Amino acid sequence: NEKMTTPFTEIGEEKLHRLIDIFYSHVSKHPDLAPIFPDDLTETARKQKQFMTQYLGGPPLYTSEHGHPMMRARHMPFEITETRAKAWLSCMNQAMDDVGLEGPFRQDFFSRLVLTAQHMINTEEMAK
Ligand code: HEM
Structure with missing residues (x-):
């Protein structure tokens, strides 16, 4: 079978878009x-x-419109602390529950996001 399977084809565009919309609804409410x-x-x-x-192996839509992702550089204008990385991941975990993502697909996707989120941290926590 010549058909290419990627994590993107596995989740499908519709479910990926739903996941992201729900994710940002959680982000917008997270203190x-x-x-x-x-x-x-x-x-x-x-x-x-x-x-x-494109992160999931689908067509390079982001790069086509915006150029090289350089995600860490694009996040530099924002103070990304460990607390915010954890908050970002908790919103994603909640969104994955909401759309019913399960199994090894979810585990692999989430583990990659944990690494990417850690890589975005650019600010030390302030002592309270
Ligand atoms: C943009 C925060 C992690 C992908 C942004 C923006 C903020 C932000 C404030 C700007 C939103 C705007 O002005 O439209 C955070 C925080 C993170 C995090 C607090 C915690 C670690 C991630 C991760 C990914 C990601 C893990 C990818 C897996 C993006 C993308 C954009 C973005 C694609 C849009 C960039 C653009 O303007 O072209 N993020 N982010 N972020 N973030 Fe994050």
Whole structure:
């Protein structure tokens, strides 16, 4: 069989888009995240759909429109602390529950996101 299977074809575009929309609805309500995100997350979600499509082995939609992802560099304008990375991942974990992602697919996808989120951290926590 010549058909290419990738994590992107496994989840499918419709479910990936649903996951991302639900993820940003959680982000918009999270006290650690809402302050650093724009009020209107439409454009953020659109770019994240493009990025995650290529991250999961689908067509390079993000690069076609925005150039090299350079995700860590693009996050430098924002203070990404360990607390915020954990919050980001908890919103994603919740969204994965909401859309019913399960099994090894979910575990592999989530583990990759943990590594990527850790890589985005650019700010030490302030002592309380
Ligand atoms: C953009 C926060 C992790 C992918 C952004 C923006 C913020 C942010 C504030 C700007 C939103 C806007 O102005 O539209 C965070 C925080 C993270 C995190 C706190 C915690 C670690 C991640 C991870 C990924 C990711 C793990 C990918 C797997 C993106 C993408 C954009 C973005 C694709 C849009 C970039 C663009 O403007 O072209 N993020 N992010 N982020 N983030 Fe994150």
